[in-house]
Amino acid sequence: MFVFSSIEHYHAQLLEEKITCCQAVEHFLQRIRETAHLNAFIEVYADEALQTASVLDKKRKAGKTIGKLHGVVIALKDVICHKDHPVSASSNILKNFSSVYSATAVQKFLDEDAIIIGRCNCDEFAMGSTNENSAYGKVLNALDETRVPGGSSGGSAVAVQAGLCMISLGSDTGGSVRQPADFCGIIGLKPTYGRISRYGLIAYASSFDQVGIFGNTITDVAKVLEIISGPDEFDSTVSQKETPAYSSQLTGDKKFRFAYFDEALNHPSIDPEISSGINGLIEQLKKDGHSAEPVKFDLLDFIVPAYYVLTTAEASSNLSRYDGVKYGYRTGKSITDLVEFYKQTRSEGFGKEVKRRIMLGTFVLSAGYYDAYFTRAQKVRRLLCDHVKKIFNNFDLMLLPTSPVTAFKVGEKINDPIAMYLADIYTVMANLVGIPAISLPLFKHSNNMPFSVQVMANHFDELTLLQVSSLMMGQYRQDQK
DSSP states (O other): OOOOOOHHHHHHHHHTTSOOHHHHHHHHHHHHHHTGGGOOEEEEOHHHHHHHHHHHHHHHHTTOOOOTTTTOEEEEETTBOOTTSBOOTTOGGGTTOBOSSOOHHHHHHHHTTOEEEEEEOOSGGGOOSSSOSOTTOOOOOTTOTTBOOOSSSHHHHHHHHTTSOSEEEEEOSSSTTHHHHHHHTSEEEEOOTTTBOOTTBOOSSTTTOOEEEEESSHHHHHHHHHHHBSOOTTOTTSOOSOOOOGGGSOOOOOOOEEEEOHHHHTOTTSOHHHHHHHHHHHHHHHHTTOEEEEOOOTTHHHHHHHHHHHHHHHHHHHGGGOSSSSSSOOOOSOOOOHHHHHHHHHHHHSOHHHHHHHHHHHHHTSTTTIIIIIIHHHHHHHHHHHHHHHHHHHOSEEEEESOSSSOOBTTSSTTOHHHHHHTTTTTHHHHHHTOOEEEEEEEEOTTSOEEEEEEEESTTOHHHHHHHHHHHHHHOOGGGO
16 A cells, blocks of 8 residues: 655655556545545546656656656645646636646646646635635545635645645745644745745735645655746746755754744733643753744734735735636626626626725725825835844744644634634734745644644745754654654
């Protein structure tokens, strides 16, 4: 029986002829069929994946050079373009739309012999924290099917959590990789803004969006990051910095300097067990020779309002392109007035949460409120950037919870958008300032659900972030003790 533990072990099995790519794909297809009720996948490319696997098996047996991700089975969030495959952002407004090109990250996967097994469910246009805002229905948490998997990349998280693929890609605009990783008990990485090309990623808020990675081991996540990062002529915002060989530099005996915020660990919204767990981790890090000091952070309560003002403004602009004229859904009603046609198409095509955020964004950009909301939120963002820069002058890393609570019940917060937005209190800062952050599943709550510590590093210092992540996953993982 095939059991996936890591890409390195899988490749060893392939080279020793203990397994084939076809057998691996068949294993995952069987798992997907067995767990179809979780609703993690919108579409599975079964025949195509098996065909690709067969080609790769022949290539390997012929002694040809194989790619770095040879036979690795990968799932994509339904906001990442794959040429000649449907992509809908889990929205009716893009139903039956197929992409005419592949995202740069996807093309890099294909160039390294990866196998794309399907596209995963998500909150519509990546707007949500529970994966309940999808035109294809909600996704269930495989650890407890009465609970949400987090969002917006809930389907991609469950695909890795439930063993339906080896690696998956999501997108992270304000925590949409890290929070579902936390709720599902897996690793979720959001790189520095600009580390991975956004070409082919359907935009929600362009100055926040970033492709992110889900995996079960730090080595796997590091390997994928080094492959899909780097310059891209199709994305003017991508960094030109050289990508380090992360996966070969994970170990060492370096002592790290950690900053943490008392305001975050003692915030009224945080579950006491999560606060206690992370405080215990801090004390253990000190005992092991690392330094960990509290840093004053009085902007915590301004983060979420600033984030939602700015992202909804950008969403209002980005989503104006979906008008039913050139592509996507258009109303079937007979309408001759163009403005009325736009209104009807968008009212029918967009879901409730997307319409809420478009209206919020349009409001904060309106002439009478632009300075009162949008301009002030930009000032908060600038203050945050300056504050974080000062912190990294004296520290290597910052520690925060990923979420103030563990995965909550399906339907528990769907009718309270304010409570839902406030749950993003610990994740949105990394997107506001553009730094890399990772969610590490180190703990288990008394309710039997996992919870994580979130670690953040300075801009483009994913190497330090992955090194300390490797250390923590190896030495401080309490949920397996």
